[in-house]
Amino acid sequence: MRPPKVSWHTRTRSPGETERLGELLSRFLHEGDVVVLKGPMGAGKTTFVRGVARGFGCPRVYSPSFVLVREYRGTKKLLHADFYRLGTSLEVEDLGLEQLVSPQAVTLVEWPEPFVPVAGESCIEVTFEYGIAPEERNLEFTADDDMAARLAAFWEQAEGGGRK
Numbered sequence: 835m836r837p838p839k840v841s842w843h844t845r846t847r848s849p850g851e852t853e854r855l856g857e858l859l860s861r862f863l864h865e866g867d868v869v870v871l872k873g874p875m876g877a878g879k880t881t882f883v884r885g886v887a888r889g890f891g892c893p894r895v896y897s898p899s900f901v902l903v904r905e906y907r908g909t910k911k912l913l914h915a916d917f918y919r920l921g922t923s924l925e926v927e928d929l930g931l932e933q934l935v936s937p938q939a940v941t942l943v944e945w946p947e948p949f950v951p952v953a954g955e956s957c958i959e960v961t962f963e964y965g966i967a968p969e970e971r972n973l974e975f976t977a978d979d980d981m982a983a984r985l986a987a988f989w990e991q992a993e994g995g996g997r998k
């Protein structure tokens with residue numbers, strides 16, 4: 835039997851706050867980890883990736899919409915993928931993207947739907963939703979297996995003011 839999934843829900847009230855949350859999460863990420871980012875356009879996925887990248891000391895992050903995957907090098911290697919333009923997992927196989935995840939890099943994937951079937955389940959999933967106020971976003975983090983303990987440590991810090 836699989837261990838239960840662990841979930842944490844939070845809310846941000848500005849792009850800066852979402853970025854700081856990404857930066858805080860970066861401290862808990864290891865090479866080989868996958869973070870999948872779900873939610874509608876403009877919900878804050880790339881903003882969050884920018885924060886993770888800042889945590890690794892990577893340079894400015896561009897939206898990878900036109901190139902599927904971008905690689906950044908900081909204290910850790912970061913792969914930032916965006917599969918918005920891909921349709922099915924068949925296409926992913928055709929493109930060899932099942933080899934995207936590297937044990938030498940932290941991989942963050944926006945619009946991961948075509949990718950998930952080949953990625954396995956050892957990942958943190960973040961779902962972004964628009965809140966009521968214009969700059970409000972609801973974020974739900976979910977993880978299982980070894981990622982669950984790290985997710986719990988992350989949210990403990992976030993709730994304890996670690997992202998200030």
Ligand SMILES: Nc1ncnc2c1ncn2[C@@H]1O[C@H](COP(=O)(O)OP(=O)(O)OP(=O)(O)O)[C@@H](O)[C@H]1O
Nearest residue numbers: 846847848849852875876877878879880881969971
């Ligand atoms: N709390 C918030 N968190 C993140 N972004 C916010 C927030 N409030 C407002 N924004 C704005 O929303 C937009 C988020 O854009 P971003 O590129 O991060 O979205 P995305 O989810 O990556 O979209 P896409 O699916 O098109 O790639 C930015 O213009 C940002 O300034």
Ligand SMILES: [Mg+2]
Nearest residue numbers: 879880897944
């Ligand atoms: Mg984006």
